[in-house]
Amino acid sequence: MHVTRNHPGTQPGPAECFTGSVWLDEIAAPPAPSRLRMFSVRFAPGAHTAWHRHPHGQVLHVLEGEGRVQRKGGAVETIRAGDTVWIEPDEWHWHGAGPRTFMTHIAVVEAAADGTTTQWDAHVGPEEYAAGASPDTRT
Structure with a gap:
């Protein structure tokens, strides 16, 4: 077992990969043979x-706020705190904050x-992005 107490500092999301203000915090990148990578990502409106x-593939778990996610050819979906999204391997997609x-x-x-x-x-x-998001189907 290994406890990591010192993480790299918060990094801005690079402009070639993100639109708007985004901040990345690396949570986990264990040494081989692990291939896990985990980040906390904060998006401005x-x-x-x-x-x-x-x-x-990718797993997204929303901690706070409201966002949007879309797979190529699909509808824009609204995601909120507590939601978890599974994105299939090699599925083109985007995600970020609501407006x-x-x-x-x-x-x-x-x-x-x-x-x-x-x-x-x-x-x-x-x-x-402005195409909107699907209505919330929670009851």
């Missing part, structure tokens, strides 16, 4: 990722054998 995919709220989620991925965790693509267009 309206901030979101570019289109991307992960070789082994009026901050959103923080935990992101968990598994690196490929070559260490790759994410393949990035084009930024989400304003029309795509």
Whole structure:
């Protein structure tokens, strides 16, 4: 067992991967043979990722706020604190905050054998982001 007490500092999300203000905190990146990578990601209102995919999929767990997630060809979905999203391996998608709220989620991925965790693509267009989100179906 190993307890990590010192983590890297908060890093801004790089502009080539994110629109708006995003902050990343690495939670876990254990040494090989583990390929787990875990981050806390905080999005300012309206901030979101570019289109991307992960070789082994991704789990998102929303800690606070309200956000949006969309898979290529699918509807924009609203996500809120307590929601967990499973994104299939190699599924193109984006996610981020809603237009009026901050959103923080935990992101968990598994690196490929070559260490790759994410393949990035084009930024989400304003029309795509503004397309709205599906209504909340909770009862």
